[in-house]
Amino acid sequence: MTNWHSRRFLGRSIMAVLPPFNFLTLHYAYFIAVPLICSAILWGSATPAHSVAYVDALFLCVSAMTGAGLNTVDLSKLNSFQQSILFVLLLLGHAIMISITVLFVRRNAFQSKFQHIVNERKRKSAYSIDKASQRARLDPINENGAEKHELSPTSGDLVSADARKTVAARAVPTDTNASSSEEDQIQWVDDDQVTLGHMKHHQQHHHHRVFPMVGVGARFDLNNHPRDAVPRLPQRQEEEEEDLPALKGILKGTQKYFASKGLISRNSQFHGLTPEERERLGGVEYRAVSFLLVIVTLYWVVFIICGIVGMGTWVAVNHPEKARENGLSPFWTGAFFAVSAFVNSGMSLLDANMVAFQRSAYPLLTMSFLILAGNTLYPCFLRFIIWSMKCLLPKSPSWAPWRVTLEFILDHPRRVYTNLFPRRHTWFLMATIIILNAIDWAGFEVLSIGNKDIESLPTEYRVLDGLFQASAVRAGGFYVVTIADLRQGLLVLYVLMMYVSAYPVLLTMRTTNVYEERSLGIYAHDPTDGEQESRASSNLLIQLVRHRLLGRRDGSSPEASRSYFVHQQLRSQLSHDLWWIALAVFLISVAESDHFSEQPVAFSTFNIIFEIVSAYGCVGVSVGYPGSNASFCGAWHPISKLILAAVTLRGRHRGLPVAIDRAVMLPTESLEWAEEEDAALRREQSRAWGAEKMPVGSV
Structure with missing residues (x-):
């Protein structure tokens, strides 16, 4: 017994240290392993040998993979093979390419699931037929068609063959249900408390991990989806609307996609579905994932090819001398520019970056x-493409399945893809991007007044350069004017914009999550009565807020709950980002103290902050270093470069969805029943809040 307890304790200790196997863990492993392998190749292929330090090779690979775009050495001094490695890393680390991989894996998972369902039905059908044939052989009929009588094994009475056939026939469905109940551990019950009870039981056996890998803003003690989930019996639409009058007009049915009386609530949560209807929903989702796999792949490939051909040809025809001055092929230089722009890296083979084309x-x-x-x-462009295809689709019945698929994608995009949002959120995202770029553009034009280097440009090119810099400073990483020559106020504006560069897409992705409440930890656990009594009075306010969020009986708009989730995500992201940047600034400032003593202007604290924020935002804009064409970090000590590489790696992962996101999870029964659980929990919270608001003396 002691050995058993020791092994169990050892197993728990190991599980606590190891991160869970989910999307975030695989993402981190991929972005760590690939740069490590490629950095060894890049370092070993240098000409002359060891002309590039390994720390610089590692930093370049991490910077290219994450899309940060900072370079510690001049890329023009690398040989063609080394430049090709960086070119491949730019593509391998692009978010769209990774999303294609996720779609491919999820499509195969759907196929495996459906194949399992088909095989299971065939097996049960064969089992029933075999049982029926066996029982039929036990009841032979005499040659003359006369009824054969046998003694009952219990009483010795005569039992007719027809009667025995009836008993056998009744036994054959019995056997099917028995085998089904043994294999299907999910039971249907019409009681919310059973659902809550199972969640509590599961949470008590949940082990905490050192590296939970749940994403920024999610609870560390949050269990994804319990495998022993017990969903409610599906309620029909009339009963649901009577139970939740505050949600009338918001809940919609599923009849648009398949025959069902199920319900669709906020953030595309389907509930009130039978197991058979869940299978039909899975079929619709499978077609949507398969369609998106083709569309997203074509989007990625077409843009890259068109960009390579367009920029490569233009540089080769119009300004080949700018590439040859750096010993580069003109077409290769333009192609590298195009790919670096599309993946938002900012890496340039030209030492002057885009300053060489500020009048083109x-x-x-x-x-x-x-x-x-x-x-x-990208989410706006992709949704526009799908919407256009739906509008151009013929209205003939033969195209009906395609129309249903496209409508499902447009109505419920976050069930199938991370970077595709509902219509309202897409318009909000576009408006946010336009406003932020307009601020950058206006800041460039206004705060550059009196700057001789910029005012020397013709007016039309000064406006065009400002537009390009506004697009590049938040994500692209290129610079069309020397950053160090800009006014201090404009540099401060750029720091702020690089800091919030990922926020528009990030917040839209988080607030449209199907399992938004779970991702915030609201459904992480339900405390027992004893735990509730021991809660401090300050937590009563939190409980009250949650009741108001999850069940509104006061007729308020559901926009309030949505704004709460936005504020929660924004607050979590801001606090998480801030301490990472603050820690990096402190460590690098300490490591670069000797350089600051020698060159206090070049190694000022603001320049260090600018470089770190650019790396954390995966932007790539740098103030540079006097006498060098590389980024400012190229003049740092090796330990500072390693710290900045870690900052870059962490910054690349801040824009990912949390682990509890249907678009990055494989289709499982526990994932499906989680929606039924959420619906039951919302109903329970709604009833609780309604009871609290009931006036005294009411019946």
Whole structure:
């Protein structure tokens, strides 16, 4: 017994240290393993040998993979093979490419699930037929068709063959239900308390981890989806609306996609579905995932090819001398520019970056478009493409399945894809991007008044350069003017914009999560009566807020609950980002103390903050270093470069969905029943809040 307890304790200790196997864990492992492997290749292939330090090789690979775009050495001095490694890393680390992999894995998971369902039905059907045939052989009929009588094994009475056949027939469904109940551990009950009880029981056996890998803003003690989930019996629409009058007009039915009386509540949560209807819903989702896999892949490939051909040809035809001055192929230089813009990296093979093209309209406009299409406005472009396809689809019955698929994607995008949002959120995202870029554009034009380097440009190019810099400073990482020559106020504005660069897409992604309440930890656990009594009075306010959020009986708009979730995510993200940046600034400032003593202006604290924020935001804009074409971090000590590489790696992962996100999870029964649990919990919270608001003396 002691050995058993020791092994159990050892197993729990190991599980506490190891991170869970989920999307975030795989994402981190991928972004750590690939740069480590490629950095060894890049370092070993240097000409002459060891001309690039390994720390610089590692930093370049991490910077290219994460899309940060900072470079500690001049990229023009690397050989063609080393430049090709960085080119491949730019593509491998792009968010769209990773999303294609997720869609591919989820599509295969759906196929495996459906194949399992088909095989299970065939097995049960064969089992029933075999049982029936066996029992039929036990009841032979005499040659003359006369009824054969046998003694009952219990009483010795005569039992007719027909009667025995009836008993056998009744036994054959019995056997099917028995085998089904043994294999299907999910039971249907019409009681909310059973659902809550099972959640409590599961949470008591949940082990905490050192590295929970649940994402910023999520509770560390949050269990994804309990496997012993017990969903409610589906309630029909009339009963649901009577039970939740505050949600009338918000709940919608599922009849648009398949025959069902199930309900659809906020953030595309389907509930009130039978197991058979869940299978139909899975079929619709499978077609949506398969369609998106093709569309997103074509989007990624077409933009990259068009960008490479367009920019490569333009540089080779119009300004090949700018590339040859750095010993580069003109077409290769333009192709690298295009890919770096689309993945929002900012890496440039030219030492002068985009300053070399500050009076060329085509590359500025083309790369601005690629920057927006590859990151910030990608959800808007993708939704517009799908909406256009739906409008152009013929209305003949043969195209009906395609129309249902496209409508499902447009109505419930976050069930199938991370970077596709509902219509209202998409318009909000576009408006936010336009406003932020307009602020950057106006800041560039106004705060550059009196700057001789910028005022020397013709008016039309000064306006165009400001537009390009506004698009690039928040994510693209390119610079069309020397950053160190800009006014201090404009640099401060750029720091703020780089800091919030990921927020528009990030907050939209988090607030449209199907399992938003679970991702915030609201459904992480329900305290027992004893725990509730021991709660401090300050927590009563939190409980009251949660009751008001999850069940509104006062006729208020559901917009209040949505704003609460936005505030929760924003507050969590801001606090998490701030301490990472503050810690990095402190450590690097300490490591670069000797450089600050020698060159206090070049190694000022503001310049360090600017570089760190640019790395954390995966932007790539740098103030530079006097006498060098590399980024400012190229003049740092090796330990500072390693710290900045870690900051870059962490910053790349701040824009990901939390672990509890249907669009990055494989289809499982526990995932499906979680929606039924959430609906039951919302009903329970609604009843509790309604009881609290009931006036005294009411019946």
